[in-house]
Amino acid sequence: xxxxxxxxxxxxxxxxxxxxxxxxxxxxxxxxxxxxxxxxxxxxxxxxxxxxxxxxxxxxxxxxxxxxxxxxxxxxxxxxxxxxxxxxxxxxxxxxxxxxxxxxxxxxxxxxxxxxxxxxxxxxxxxxxxxxxxxxxxxxxxxxxxxxxxxxxxxxxxxxxxxxxxxxxxxxxxxxxxxxxxxxxxxxxxxxxxxxxxxxxxxxxxxxxxxxxxxxxxxxxxxxxxxxxxxxxxxxxxxxxxxxxxxxxxxxxxxxxxxxxxxxxxxxxxxxxxxxxxxxxxxxxxxxxxxxxxxxxxxxxxxxxxx
Amino acid sequence: xxxxxxxxxxxxxxxxxxxxxxxxxxxxxxxxxxxxxxxxxxxxxxxxxxxxxxxxxxxxxxxxxxxxxxxxxxxxxxxxxxxxxxxxxxxxxxxxxxxxxxxxxxxxxxxxxxxxxxxxxxxxxxxxxxxxxxxxxxxxxxxxxxxxxxxxxxxxxxxxxxxxxxxxxxxxxxxxxxxxxxxxxxxxxxxxxxxxxxxxxxxxxxxxxxxxxxxxxxxxxxxxxxxxxxxxxxxxxxxxxxxxxxxxxxxxxxxxxxxxxxxxxxxxxxxxxxxxxxxxxxxxxxxxxxxxxxxxxxxxxxxxxxxxxxxxxxxxxxxxxxxxxxxxxxxxxxxxxxxxxxxxxxxxxxxxxxxxxxxxxxxxxxxxxxxxxxxxxxxxxxxxxxxxxxxxxxxxxxxxxxxxxxxxxxxxxxxxxxxxxxxxxxxxxxxxxxxxxxxxxxxxxxxx
Numbered sequence: 001x002x003x004x005x006x007x008x009x010x011x012x013x014x015x016x017x018x019x020x021x022x023x024x025x026x027x028x029x030x031x032x033x034x035x036x037x038x039x040x041x042x043x044x045x046x047x048x049x050x051x052x053x054x055x056x057x058x059x060x061x062x063x064x065x066x067x068x069x070x071x072x073x074x075x076x077x078x079x080x081x082x083x084x085x086x087x088x089x090x091x092x093x094x095x096x097x098x099x100x101x102x103x104x105x106x107x108x109x110x111x112x113x114x115x116x117x118x119x120x121x122x123x124x125x126x127x128x129x130x131x132x133x134x135x136x137x138x139x140x141x142x143x144x145x146x147x148x149x150x151x152x153x154x155x156x157x158x159x160x161x162x163x164x165x166x167x168x169x170x171x172x173x174x175x176x177x178x179x180x181x182x183x184x185x186x187x188x189x190x191x192x193x194x195x196x197x198x199x200x201x202x203x204x205x206x207x208x209x210x211x212x213x214x215x216x217x218x219x220x221x222x223x224x225x226x227x228x229x230x231x232x233x234x235x236x237x238x239x240x241x242x243x244x245x246x247x248x249x250x251x252x253x254x255x256x257x258x259x260x261x262x263x264x265x266x267x268x269x270x271x272x273x274x275x276x277x278x279x280x281x282x283x284x285x286x287x288x289x290x291x292x293x294x295x296x297x298x299x300x301x302x303x304x305x306x307x
Numbered sequence: 308x309x310x311x312x313x314x315x316x317x318x319x320x321x322x323x324x325x326x327x328x329x330x331x332x333x334x335x336x337x338x339x340x341x342x343x344x345x346x347x348x349x350x351x352x353x354x355x356x357x358x359x360x361x362x363x364x365x366x367x368x369x370x371x372x373x374x375x376x377x378x379x380x381x382x383x384x385x386x387x388x389x390x391x392x393x394x395x396x397x398x399x400x401x402x403x404x405x406x407x408x409x410x411x412x413x414x415x416x417x418x419x420x421x422x423x424x425x426x427x428x429x430x431x432x433x434x435x436x437x438x439x440x441x442x443x444x445x446x447x448x449x450x451x452x453x454x455x456x457x458x459x460x461x462x463x464x465x466x467x468x469x470x471x472x473x474x475x476x477x478x479x480x481x482x483x484x485x486x487x488x489x490x491x492x493x494x495x496x497x498x499x500x501x502x503x504x505x506x507x508x509x510x511x512x513x514x515x516x517x518x519x520x521x522x523x524x525x526x527x528x529x530x531x532x533x534x535x536x537x538x539x540x541x542x543x544x545x546x547x548x549x550x551x552x553x554x555x556x557x558x559x560x561x562x563x564x565x566x567x568x569x570x571x572x573x574x575x576x577x578x579x580x581x582x583x584x585x586x587x588x589x590x591x592x593x594x595x596x597x598x599x600x601x602x603x604x605x606x607x608x609x610x611x612x613x614x615x616x617x618x619x620x621x622x623x624x625x626x627x628x629x630x631x632x633x634x635x636x637x638x639x640x641x642x643x644x645x646x647x648x649x650x651x652x653x654x655x656x657x658x659x660x661x662x663x664x665x666x667x668x669x670x671x672x673x674x675x676x677x678x679x680x681x682x683x684x685x686x687x688x689x690x691x692x693x694x695x696x697x698x699x700x701x702x703x704x705x706x707x708x709x710x711x712x713x714x715x716x717x718x719x720x721x722x723x724x725x726x727x728x729x730x731x732x733x734x735x736x737x738x739x740x741x742x743x744x745x746x747x748x749x750x751x752x753x754x755x
Contacts, residue, residue, distance in 0.1 A: 037523065038523045038526065038527060040526075095715065096715050096718075099719045100718060100719065103739050104738070104739045104740070105718070105722060105735075105738070105739060106722075106734075106735060106738040106739075107523070108457075108461065108463060108677075109718045109722050109735075110718075111463055111523060111526055112463075112669070112673055112714055112717075112718050113714060113715050113718035113719070115465070115666060115669070115711075115714060116670075116710075116711040116712065116713070116714025116715040116717075116718065117711065117714075117715055118711065119663075119666060119707045119708070119710060119711030119714070120707075120708055120711030120712050120714075120715065121711070123704075123705060123706075123707040123708035123711065124344075124345065124708050126704070127345075127349045127350070127358065127702075127704075127705050127708060128344070128349070128350045128358040128359065129350055129351075129358075130349075130350055130351035130353070131704070235662070236534075239527070239530065239531055239534070242527055246524075275542070277538065277541070277542040278538070278542065280534065280535075280538055281535055281538060281539075283531075284531040284532075284534070284535055287527070287528065287531060288516065288517070288528060288531075291516070291517065291520055291524055291528065292516050295520060295524070
């Protein structure tokens with residue numbers, strides 16, 4: 001059978017992809033929590049984060065860095081991706097969402113405006129930055145760090161996992177402990193009541209977009225490290241991350257992480273069994289299945305009640 | 308929206324950024340810069356900043372900023388002389404009401420438009436005939452079909468072009484043009500009803516499970532479906548012919564329903580005029596059917612579901628049934644357009660059914676006016692005419708940048724579209740005041 005051979009190596013690479021999906025999925029789930037809307041343009045936030053990391057690192061790196069320098073460059077790339085992603089998400093909310101919210105536009109209008117923003121952003125990026133895939137200069141030499149049940153664990157995987165875990169813990173603490181986190185949970189639970197109690201809804205929504213954008217942008221950088229950066233890189237990971245968010249229960253932060261990891265692993269294991277070209281079909285199949293069987297997802301509670 | 312009370316006195320920066328005139332000025336400058344970049348030079352992977360520096364080295368960049376400064380001046384002026392502006396606006400809308408409100412005037416206008424459409428191919432060059440038949444007409448049909456889904460039923464379908472593909476591939480399959488041979492070959496004429504049936508079937512199959520869900524889930528599932536169809540068409544080489552596409556997709560037909568009937572001019576791919584009349588006839592029939600549908604029991608049911616699904620359900624309407632119906636009708640229209648496209652161009656590739664095409668149809672419907680049949684037609688004509696007319700001035704690869712920007716601008720400034728349906732415009736207005744929903748996206752939350 002296709003799974004007996006190399007099971008663990010597919011598992012490990014799937015897990016590493018899963019961490020990236022989880023980071024993107026958080027952006028969908030956070031925005032869904034406060035606005036009850038799918039932010040279709042989130043995939044482009046991921047894309048511009050990749051470009052942010054690309055530009056900064058390709059300017060900064062010369063030669064092949066080692067040791068501490070490698071760590072420094074990875075952090076630099078993450079910062080660049082995160083800041084660009086956060087700024088992009090902030091502008092996105094200002095341009096494509098806030099004017100509609102001011103007028104209490106029907107929900108269809110938000111989706112359409114987000115689709116418009118998505119198309120605008122990625123075609124615009126294609127126009128300005130060229131339409132070929134560009135590699136980010138490697139901040140570290142990829143090798144095998146250790147083996148897990150005979151599967152070689154590459155440096156990329158370790159970097160993905162460490163970065164994602166740190167960011168996830170950080171996010172969890174922010175949402176659970178800080179004033180901002182309280183605001184996000186309050187708006188997710190009941191926006192009108194929160195506003196009556198003095199929560200500045202506009203600011204909370206803005207900050208939610210920024211947090212989602214930072215996570216998405218950093219994920220864009222991590223993704224770009226392995227696969228290169230191209231203007232159209234957002235669409236497919238975007239759909240997959242959304243699938244992950246739905247799988248874990250949209251609006252639920254820990255659900256998004258769980259969903260991302262499960263999706264990454266399932267997808268990677270399915271590569272072992274079927275042709276590479278069909279992997280995108282798997283994620284979509286899972287999405288439809290989850291929506292049919294359990295639309296509330298695995299952990300199925302909304303942000304406000306769970307976190 | 309309430310803002311938290313803030314006892315701290317506003318700083319100079321906050322007073323500056325809080326000033327409406329300053330905000331508008333900044334917005335106009337920013338828009339000018341973005342438009343300048345959009346129309347300016349392109350960058351490339353080696354010099355990513357070439358587009359930005361190139362734009363502002365030429366006069367073009369500054370012209371756009373200047374144009375938006377003029378717009379700023381006009382907007383500010385309008386604020387001070389708003390009374391006279393309002394009067395002009397009222398007069399325009401009154402004239403339009405008089406013209407469109409009177410049924411005879413409206414049907415007269417439609418008749419005139421039909422006459423123009425019939426005579427049109429004799430007044431345009433061969434190039435424009437091809438544009439009419441190959442680009443404008445199929446998208447008119449697609450837009451009219453999607454209008455049923457988005458406009459009438461208020462469902463967002465982002466994979467609409469998939470049904471177009473189903474139509475095209477069904478026709479190619481049953482006429483024996485695909486690598487996979489059908490159990491029986493049919494006359495190309497019968498490819499039309501078969502394609503309609505298959506497109507409708509795929510609409511029902513996709514719709515049955517997904518239409519129970521909230522509207523935004525539907526959007527993403529249809530988006531996924533669109534991508535899947537493209538992947539299947541590209542990779543299932545033994546059945547679809549793969550990325551190379553299909554050659555001699557559907558042979559031209561000259562025999563109809565067993566009765567020998569030849570077109571006045573032969574229906575060959577290079578000869579545009581007969582194809583033009585074929586699609587014109589299909590469009591007119593579809594428009595009449597949908598017009599009747601809109602005002603029928605079904606049309607009113609869609610309206611009820613759109614405005615308040617819970618109330619509609621309470622009076623005994625089965626939402627799923629009517630949503631699937633809208634979905635299937637939309638899909639079959641797309642299927643017809645697909646067969647027409649396959650038989651007219653003769654050759655098609657999976658790239659013709661890319662995700663972008665779905666978005667283009669959506670842009671047309673939104674631009675024309677959700678729920679307005681005239682709007683869908685006008686939108687398709689304008690948005691398919693402009694890229695051809697501006698050929699040479701705008702790179703074809705940049706088109707979706709303009710379409711995307713157009714969607715945002717329409718949603719912010721004119722959500723009801725260019726030729727709004729009066730009922731839809733009213734719903735959007737009411738929804739903005741918190742009455743009703745204007746779409747079926749605000750269905751009761753599925754989460755506990």
